[in-house]
Amino acid sequence: MQAAFRLLCDEGPAALTPVRIHQETGVARTTIYRHWPSAEHIVDDIMIRAIARVELDELTGDLAEDLATAVGTLTFRFENRPVAAFYRATLALDDPAISPTKSQTYIGGLIEPVRDVITSGVAAGQLRGDVDQLTASLCGPLLLDHLLLGRPVDAQAVSDRIDRFLANHGH
Numbered sequence: 001m002q003a004a005f006r007l008l009c010d011e012g013p014a015a016l017t018p019v020r021i022h023q024e025t026g027v028a029r030t031t032i033y034r035h036w037p038s039a040e041h042i043v044d045d046i047m048i049r050a051i052a053r054v055e056l057d058e059l060t061g062d063l064a065e066d067l068a069t070a071v072g073t074l075t076f077r078f079e080n081r082p083v084a085a086f087y088r089a090t091l092a093l094d095d096p097a098i099s100p101t102k103s104q105t106y107i108g109g110l111i112e113p114v115r116d117v118i119t120s121g122v123a124a125g126q127l128r129g130d131v132d133q134l135t136a137s138l139c140g141p142l143l144l145d146h147l148l149l150g151r152p153v154d155a156q157a158v159s160d161r162i163d164r165f166l167a168n169h170g171h
Contacts (some may be wrong), residue, residue, distance in 0.1 A: 011083035061072050063126045067162050070113040078146045111139045138165045
């Protein structure tokens with residue numbers, strides 16, 4: 001899977017063939033076909049690993065602190081995983097039935113911890129508004145900076161973004 005992930009990010013979806021993966025890993029092509037009969041299956045498996053659920057067991061009940069923890073999981077992934085490269089690779093998938101769904105699923109998985117905190121904040125009356133719109137207003141600029149503009153998302157930018165978010169949407 002690491003080789004397939006690297007091929008997808010470095011060379012694009014066309015590289016996700018059993019022959020190419022065999023060349024990279026030495027794993028028999030028949031084994032690769034048995035586990036992943038198509039590039040879509042390989043991408044599915046990569047995505048499952050890439051958006052593995054991050055449990056936020058350190059939530060405090062303090063909305064600002066919990067948002068900082070949740071957004072921290074997102075920025076940790078920005079810093080320690082090739083998020084932008086994988087996202088671009090999902091967009092480059094030729095099959096129109098795959099690409100939009102995969103990229104949306106990927107982004108949804110990345111921002112899910114933030115959405116969970118926002119959902120709790122709305123339920124507790126600490127935030128006002130629609131959960132999806134609130135999640136987009138907090139995560140959207142961070143994703144834009146990282147995925148599309150290639151800007152680093154540092155701790156100060158996150159802190160400023162959370163402060164503005166709470167000032168606009170908190171009670």
